[in-house]
């Protein structure tokens with residue numbers, strides 16, 4: 001059995017707490033490795049060493065730091081297949097999806113190659129007699145990243161690349177379910193020239209997270225995961241005086257207008273609803289057709305597409321559409337929610353509960369399910385299922401569909417399919433959701449824009465990656481400077497006026 005490690009001061013280091021978690025192979029249901037769960041002492045030691053390393057890294061000029069990102073980007077490209085395989089092996093997603101996971105993280109690294117231009121300060125010449133003002137963006141010091149299981153490469157990269165480019169040291173606590181990719185990324189960063197200690201990877205669970213939240217040296221916390229934990233981490237981090245941005249769960253609605261191209265809408269729903277077994281924070285989990293005819297036309301198109309989906313292990317290659325869910329507990333929870341949908345009166349049009357895969361009977365596989373006639377009171381509507389289940393809520397008007405989307409407590413992503421530009425534009429302007437797709441089902445913004453939900457999908461006031469990340473990971477210091485050579489008068493006792 002492989003025993004994984006932490007990554008401290010530029011090397012893989014065995015855990016000393018004596019506590020371990022199992023890392024499963026979701027396709028077979030077997031334990032494939034164990035991961036150490038760090039103690040408070042191990043976390044504090046990693047933070048202390050990161051603080052030492054940060055001093056020189058923060059003083060390194062930004063273009064030298066950017067060169068580390070350039071080399072890092074090249075190494076990620078060279079190791080793309082290995083990284084994608086690591087992602088898929090622990091998560092269970094298909095290899096093309098594993099590559100997408102790495103690629104969307106790499107794109108944030110690419111933006112960080114231009115970090116110096118994003119770290120420029122501001123300058124006011126002659127703001128008063130002989131007085132100039134300038135502001136600079138300085139690193140925070142040691143920051144923490146806490147990441148979920150569902151994007152083992154992308155989300156750690158969204159955290160580490162901007163944080164490090166800004167001159168911070170980071171202690172990253174990846175998901176204990178998929179820890180290997182972060183360890184390899186740390187090794188690639190070392191190879192790219194990152195000094196030891198600037199990125200520490202500490203594996204662990206709540207004990208390690210709480211140690212980070214309570215450590216006075218940690219200046220900021222970037223979290224991605226489920227909403228209850230996001231809210232908890234935001235509260236505890238900010239109560240301890242830290243900066244925090246905590247991204248949570250989602251229930252993403254896609255509105256289908258009667259004038260939409262129904263085939264394209266159905267294709268989009270199948271990909272966005274069932275891709276990665278629905279384990280994406282930007283998955284579409286609710287289809288909202290406008291009008292009964294639209295709803296019927298959509299179901300007619302969805303059913304054959306869903307019935308054709310191929311579910312299997314990532315080793316099945318390009319032929320597999322999606323894989324298992326992450327744990328047995330997750331599988332049980334999803335099955336329970338499907339049962340609740342039936343019990344509460346939704347129509348289960350495609351039932352994925354009986355799905356079995358020969359040779360993988362102990363894997364955490366669930367076939368795709370489609371519910372019609374779902375209502376907002378049902379648990380399958382209220383809960384983030386995070387599994388291969390698509391719910392259709394029928395509406396009679398655009399306003400009703402918009403209101404449904406807006407009344408939902410989550411606000412991560414949403415989409416509208418329509419041939420009418422006015423309706424789509426109205427939707428984009430009015431909807432209270434952070435990321436909107438127009439005839440585009442999973443609108444994860446490109447890396448030079450920025451990612452963040454609204455409402456219960458995010459706690460904190462800045463988004464992740466893009467320009468917001470450079471604000472989050474730096475503090476502004478403003479200097480008012482005067483040189484006395486040109487000033488003849490003596491002491492001044494009135495509050496200085498700049499005129």
Ligand code: NAD
Pocket residue numbers: 146147148149150151173174175176204205206209210224225226227229230247248249250280281384386412453457
């Ligand atoms: P999770 O909340 O269970 O875990 C996320 C991280 O928090 C992990 O590192 C975990 O070890 C830690 N953690 C878990 N319980 C904790 C506790 N009680 N105290 C302290 N730390 C704890 O989330 P997950 O199951 O790994 O990921 C799936 C969730 O993440 C979904 O809800 C999904 O929507 C969300 N997600 C959101 C985004 C986004 O950007 N908004 C992106 C990806 C995933």
